[in-house]
Amino acid sequence: MDGIGVKLRSARNQWGLTLREVEERSGALAQQSNNSAYRISASWLDRIERENRGLSATKLIVLAHIYGLKTDQILALYPETNEPATPQLAPASSPNSTHLLLEGPLEEHARLLLPETLVTDPPPQDTMLLPPDKTVMPIHYRRGIIGQRDRTMDPMILPGSIVLIDTQKRAIGSRRDWTNEFNRPIYFLFTRTGYLCGFCDLDKLSEWLTLVPHMLSFETNKRLRYKHEVEVIGTVAGIFSRRLA
Secondary structure, three states, X not given: OOOHHHHHHHHHHHOOOOHHHHHHHHHHHHHHHOOHHHOOOXXXXXXHHHHOOOOOHHHHHHHHHHHOOOHHHHHHOOOOOOOOOOOOOOOOOOOOOOOOOOOOHHHHHHHHHOOHHHHHOOOOOOOEEOOOOOOOOOOOEXXXXXXXXXXXXXXXXOOOOEEEEEOOOOOOOOHHXXXXXXXXXXXEXXXXXXXXXXXXXXXXXXXXXXXXXXXXXXXXXXEEEEOOOEEEEEEEEEEEOOOOO
């Protein structure tokens, strides 16, 4: 009967991940969540896999997140005492390769996050925040649509794009938190004139927020009084881009 270490190694191999890649992904998760307990070292994971050692719930949750395990798959890692456990880890496509989602758990997950109606319906003229969908989305995630007239992040985020918003991440990051435009946080904002989406800078006294457009956009900076004229809905966690006809 395989122990938990063998099953974790099997899950990692199904994704084509090395021990070092798991360490890097856990480090990114720890940084995003501001929780060092989420960090997993390659040497520690190697011992777990080889020696079938026990691990804390926190570490198990982090590994489940990285490997894309569902609840029943997590429970299957721990064998029952009365009868042998048979691991039922569903095969998943490797995140290190391009894959067309036609079937399987990833395809089902994609359809939940991005229903076909959002793709086929014409986008609004102005950027808007969609009503929460508590039946499908995690409670702290919302979806928004970039309006046809919103060119703030063009060409990085095209008008008509659908964005996934993490409402738990509302703090405006400092300049040292990012190194280039691709890892610079993008924020979804609510103002007196409507919703906006773009890069943001905050002054030293946290009194003024500046909406910064993409460097290739023809839009100009917008300066708003922080928490008086503008509210941060959250940070953009995912983008579905589409070109308008």
